Amino acid sequence: MTTTTTKTKAIALTAAAVLAGSGAVITASSASAHQKHRETMDQVAREVLKSGAPGYMARIDNGRQVQLTAQGVADRETGRKLKASDRFEIGSNTKTFMSALTLQLVDQGKVELDSSIEKYLPGVVPNGANITVRMLLNHTSGLFSYTGDEAFAEGLYSDPERVWTPEELLEVAFAHDPNFAPGQDWSYSNTNYTLIGLLLEKKTGKSLADLVQQRIVKPLGLKNTYYPEPAATNTGKGYARGYAISFADGEPTYADTSSWPIGGWGGAAGAVISDQRDLSKFFSGVMQGKLFSQQQLKEMKKTVELPADYPIQGRYGLGVFTIESACGPVWGHGGDTNGHHSTALVTADGRRTAVSDTTAGPADLTTNPGVERFAQVAFAAQDVTACKMLGKPVPQTVLDALHGKAS
Secondary structure, eight states, rough: OOSHHHHHHHSSSSOOOOOOOOOOOOOOOHHHHHHHHHHHHHHHHHHHHTTOOOOEEEEESSSSSSEEEEEBBBOTTOOOOOOOOOEEOOOGGGGHHHHHHHHHHHHHHHOOOOOOOHHHTTTTTTTGOOOOOHHHTTTOSSOOGGOOHHHHHHHHHHHTOOOHHHHHHHHHTTTSSOOSTTTSOOOOOOHHHHHHHHHHHHHHHHHHHHIIIIIIHHHTOOOOOOOOOSSSSOOTTTOOOOOOOEEEESEEEEEOOOTTGGTTHHHHHHHEEHHHHHHHHHHHHHHHTTSSSSHHHHTOOOEEEOOSSSOOOOOOOOSSSSETTTTTTEEEEEEEEESSSSEEEEEETSSSSSEEESEEEEOOOOOHHHHHHHHHHHHHHHHHHHHHHTTTTOHHHHHHHHTTOOO
16 A cells, blocks of 8 residues: 555565574574574664664565564554564555455355446446456556545645545545556556445445454454554554654654554555464465455456556556566565555465565655665565575575665
8 A cells, every 4th residue: 555656666565584483393404594594584674674664574484484573663662672473554465355355256146357346336436337346456447546646645644643435535536537548557546446345345235344354354263353443453562553754854754653544544455454474374365265266266366467667577466466576476465554564475376475564654755865775675675585485595686785785
C-alpha cells in the first residue's frame, strides 16, 4: 500500500532476515551454513536500521528450518525491543487476502471473474460495464489510484486521524481520468481493491473483518491476524509500532503512526494486521490451494506483464506478484503503510516462505537522498531474502547494493 507514485516506485516489495534457533539438529556442515546465514543477514539488518528504520524483523523458512530475526526497537519512546513475533500493519499484502476471498466466491458461483463490476455494483464505477472483476484483481482496469491524489496523500499526514469511507475514497479516485482504457495496460491502483471490498461485502452480507476472521483466519489456524475497525488494537507489548520517517531536513525525523486508522484509508487495499508466522502460513496456504480450489489457484497464477519502467521485474496475477529475484522466480506481495514496509515471499509450491517488516515508511512525498537509500536497501534486502529462502548464494552485486556500493 503506497501513498504516492514515488513511494510505489521507491519501495514496492522488499524483505530481509537474520536468524534465531530452529530446533533442528546442527551438524558441523549445517552449523557452518547456519553461521554464514547469520553473518549475511546481520549485514542486512544493520543496513536496514542504518537507512533510518527503528526496527526490522524477518522470518525465513527454507523448507528445512525456520530462521528468525528481530533487531532494533518496537517502540522508540520506551525502547522496547522488537521481537520476531510482534504484530504489524501488513499493508498491501492485504490484497492477497481480498483476492483469496473473491476466489472463494467464484468457487461458490456467486462471482464470475470475467463479469463486469457493473453487474455487481451497478452505477458505482464509471465505465463499469467494461471493467471486469479480473481487471480489478490484476490491476488492468485503468482506474486511478486514490493514493496518487496529491491532496489525499498530504492529508494522510496533516489529518492522520481522519477515517475515510470507501465511497469517499472512490470519489477521490473518480475525480481523475482513467490511466488507460480497461484491459489495455497495467497500473497498480488501490482503487481496484476498494471496489473488491465493496463487492465482497455486498455478495456476502458480512463485513471485511468478519470475512477475514471466518474465511481465512479460522480455516488456516492463524493466531494474530485481523482486519482493524479502523485502527490497530493492543499496540503495546507484542506490537511493532510504526513510524513515518522524513528525510527532508537531512537527519530523519519520526512520527508514531500506531494510532492512525489504517482501516480508515487502507481498507480492502491495505488494512490487515498480522505477524510473520501468520503471513507465512497464509501465503503457503494460498499457494497450496487450502482456501479455494485448484482451478481458482490456476486463475490466480494467470499473470499479466508489468510495465518496463516498473521497479519490480516480474508479472502480476490476481492479488499476487511473481518476481524475478536475483536467485530465481518467487511469488508474493509487499505492503507499505505510513509506518511499515513489509514483504511476503513464497515458492510456487508453498513450501518455502520469507516474511519481513521494517517499522518505518517514508513520509516524504518527493524523492531525496534518504528516500533513495531507504529504497536501495529495500530492494537489496528483498533479493537477499529470496536467495536465502531458495537456498542459493547471494550475488555479490546484491551485497554491494545493500552496502551502497556502485555497481
